[in-house]
Amino acid sequence: MTEATLVEAVGLALACAMEDDETVLLLGEDIGVDGGVFRATADLIARFGAGRVMDTPLSESLFAGLAVGLGAQGFRPVVEYQFMGFIYPAIDQILNHAGRLRNRTRGRLTCPLVIRAPFGGGIHAPEHHSESMEALFAHIPGIRVVIPSSPARAYGLLLAAIRDPDPVVFLEPKRIYRALKEDIADDGIAAPLDQCFTLRAGRDMTLVTWGAMVVETLAAAEILAAEGVEAEVIDVATLKPLDMAAILSSVERTGRCVIVHEAPLSGGVGAEIAAGLANRGLVNLLAPVQRVAGYDTVMPLPRLETDYMPTEERILRTARRVLAYA
């Protein structure tokens, strides 16, 4: 057992995967001696050498393409993008190649790569460092999109992502990189992909969220509990493919659902979840499904970023409205 923060758990999972499987390689800017701007890869170059922990030139479009070539050759590259704000040049490679290679060659060539990037606001970072654009990836066929929300899930899900034979975009909520420590067994046991995690059971309403927003959502659930309302809290974890079955079964029981995410409201992954519920037309829905999300604006610079991000208070306000619904 080791006590680890989320970012340390990422490092533990990387080390464990590299220890187990020598085809696992890391690429990215400053991941070597510097250990990554958030120190996720600290000490890995010392342990595994510069062959397997490679500092790349400053070429974001390249990395994902390199990883496609390495993946087709049987390696399992894990690529770090320093911030989500710099990942967009890679979308072309992810969409046009990584997500398609298996399909277009009928399984002859595959792409077992993982693309990691920290994302989200709340750490007073410079311009372009605080956005939440996971929905852009969740629409791309042939890939997975995974977001952990605790050290243990970061460890288990990252192991699963690395071992998965298909491309995974693994987005790390940097606001909670060091928010709390958790005991990690570091036993190499992966957590299941493609499944939601129920963080809190409840019968009165379902709160669905992921990433750093888990913190505010759980806090809101505690306050509701004090008021006698038991909210079930679901961490979606794998945003693509989406485990609608788990969300549906919860909302079928509770009859009320609020979805919380930091990304802009319109076209966020919350829309797919709400649509999934709407499509199923749950008969026992007691209130309309609501979303608490970032606004459809540019993420403001730090002075206003907390006015942009969903707060415990906004979640509570919406939850209460949903509960009050006749």
Next chain:
Amino acid sequence: MTEATLVEAVGLALACAMEDDETVLLLGEDIGVDGGVFRATADLIARFGAGRVMDTPLSESLFAGLAVGLGAQGFRPVVEYQFMGFIYPAIDQILNHAGRLRNRTRGRLTCPLVIRAPFGGGIHAPEHHSESMEALFAHIPGIRVVIPSSPARAYGLLLAAIRDPDPVVFLEPKRIYRALKEDIADDGIAAPLDQCFTLRAGRDMTLVTWGAMVVETLAAAEILAAEGVEAEVIDVATLKPLDMAAILSSVERTGRCVIVHEAPLSGGVGAEIAAGLANRGLVNLLAPVQRVAGYDTVMPLPRLETDYMPTEERILRTARRVLAYA
């Protein structure tokens, strides 16, 4: 009055805008003497010169960035991407710069650019030429996403897009580029952005769609009409910002809604529309909102592309299920 196909209407709108306003410029691959791979810019170089109709090197990431520079300097660049499959390198510039420039400079520098690209399947085109990824753009703050579905709307909406002081991604449904001719007054009158168009009035259900799928949706509505069911058909036209008010008011009247799009189901713009309806919790909804969409797979090569794309039959099947709903 000129009879024009959709792609000809695009050309008419470009010519009209260039005639009216000498800050309007075109950039793209093969748009000069070749007139564009779909001939949208045919003859424009002869009319306006190579200064205003510029063949660019094969540098997709560059074009959008160039247009940001030109836009900041008061030009109104209209950039053609040959196919949507090649636009992804531009997402970085669209998201990190075009959509933000006005906001980040508090209006000092602006970005009145239009990015045009043909999209969608059904013309037996090669690999990477048939996808529908409009949802990737519809989630980006600070921009508009517009899709015409008829020659007249192509003309009017493109004029509006060019005159709009903010960035517009203008996606052209190439399957219907030459599907029919319509009388175009070519009077320089723009169509309204940010508004849905009701293509067919009806009281029994609402069919919401855009782009080439308007054809199958209208055909389905005709068949339903023959069976005594009057379906209202809405062409969303501006996908971002979304005119939910129009859709809501229709569905409030009809009580039933089917959304049709060619893009993959999960995280498509249909999700936002369904979510918008779910969030409002229409009291008089008579059936769950349904989506008929492309599958969450890679768009197949031509031999199977029609098995991927929503058909009139699939729309009808879903519409009937919605109508049958108790």
Next chain:
Amino acid sequence: MTQIASFTIEHTRFLDPKGQATQALPAFAQNREALIDLYKAMVLTRTFDAKAVSLQRTGRLGTYASSLGQEAVPVGTAAAMRAEDVFLPSFREQGGQILRGVRMTEILLYWGGDERGSDFAGPREDFPICIPVGTHAPHAAGVARAFQLRGEARVAVCVFGDGATSRGDVYEAMNFAGVQNLPVVFVVNNNLWAISVPRSRQTAAETLAQKGIAAGIPGMQVDGNDVIAVRHAVGLAIERARAGKGPALVEALTYRLSDHTTADDASRYRDDAEVSARWKEEPISRLRQYLIESETWTKAEEETLIADCAAQVEAAVSEYLATPPLPPTAMFDHLYAVLPTALAEQRAEVEEASES
């Protein structure tokens, strides 16, 4: 001012447009069979291209990119490779693919709209055709990095067009290959046109070979209509890379005698006179001339070859036309290693629809 660096670009040619040797031929070309193999591969490519274009014209194939006049580039390149090397073509290198063992039926299936066309029975590690221009250059660097990490004496060979040299991806891949000293060779098929954009509007660089200088890798130009020069220069670059001496860029100067693809009409933007003039330089008659004049190639051999190429192509066409499409559910079957349960419903819908 102090001069701190200097660079030169060389051009190599062995056969002039009339098939006359301009200098002593390299060692491999002393071998009659080797030259005839190159010749045969080019003739087969041209036969295949002509047939594919005619299939397209009669509605039996999708859009197709002929390599008319440029056969020496893919053929000379592939001939310089070993079987265990990996080829990463763009969309106009069928000549090289065929030489490496990709079946013509597969190439037809690909352009006919069937994914099985990229499931090569032959060179299993070769990459499929790359449509988004230049995006396979990073893949080539990745493949080469895999070889380097495993200490294998293998080389990745990536071909792209003059237009592709304007793409950031190609530059980034070359730069990375340079700094990592990767075993990869980049070959530019400079056919002087990128659809309607002439080479002169693509870049102000006097040569495309000098694009390597920015990446710190050697660049050289060859006469791309001289298959001996292509085979020679690419061969040197490949063996240099195999020996751990790093990447290189070879610019092969040729000419696109055909339309860009069957979807294009080059007469809209290109002078017929320019094309006619260029016919005088094309690679097949050049090598034939040399073979005839060095008395190693007879009319009978030529006739046999033509008949043989036609027969091979016909056989591939028949097999292609007789291949029934995949079932619609195939679109789900190689999307992931295992279909996620979330997609089961969609697959079932397709299955149902295709049964009804």
Next chain:
Amino acid sequence: MTQIASFTIEHTRFLDPKGQATQALPAFAQNREALIDLYKAMVLTRTFDAKAVSLQRTGRLGTYASSLGQEAVPVGTAAAMRAEDVFLPSFREQGGQILRGVRMTEILLYWGGDERGSDFAGPREDFPICIPVGTHAPHAAGVARAFQLRGEARVAVCVFGDGATSRGDVYEAMNFAGVQNLPVVFVVNNNLWAISVPRSRQTAAETLAQKGIAAGIPGMQVDGNDVIAVRHAVGLAIERARAGKGPALVEALTYRLSDHTTADDASRYRDDAEVSARWKEEPISRLRQYLIESETWTKAEEETLIADCAAQVEAAVSEYLATPPLPPTAMFDHLYAVLPTALAEQRAEVEEASES
């Protein structure tokens, strides 16, 4: 083999690290005032940087990128520009921004997390700081194209780091500038590090100046710690561009004496000894030495300057600290020219929340 192209890269320096002239100074540097203005601008930049770092350390500013040791690059560059030219900096060119009239208060507001920091009162057409590395090079080409189209004798000047030269965007922009003969000058602040990645791991190219060769544009290297050399070479490039002779790339070789930003700890990856050695080459003492030795700079003048810079910076800091944040609804107010009705509800929610 025939040689078909050749290229050389030259290095320019006027003052050596000890402030000794190594050759006759260019015309502008014969003027005492001109040299003193460069000196003052560098000292002000260093004063500002030091203050900004200390504000960050005490929690009153966000992450900040100091230009310690590299002041000659932005200052020499901006000094070579005319007011009507357009400056497109990356995130380490505050020295150039200040010289062009961007208020220090604005720069502090920007790094303090307030969008008004990019609404320059001064050079209204200059671009804001660009964080995504190299993505402003295409903007510079676009701005230059605007000048060209309007027939204006103006030049776009874009500065980026050695790391940025690995980005496809930068290459694509240079290549386009070359082929269109645009009035744009690209300046590389080669401070030898991109965070922890040394210049040698960024590219195998012997110089960064030679990156221009791939784009068909002239490239030259200057001693980037010699503000006279920077001002001179960038000035020549700018006036050449202004005269319609096209773009150029200037590599200014300097050294990052500070951490990458206040969020970085360079001791994790860089030897202190290397940094100490480089202090001997830094640009401010070099020029001061020259000024003193040519007897045009007195101790009194130096003291006045230091006091004056400190006062200017203090005034900017006070103004910055006294600026209240924008109201939360400001996030909607410049998103579009006119807020779409679809967003009215969201804005109202923010307004309500901020009132409660």
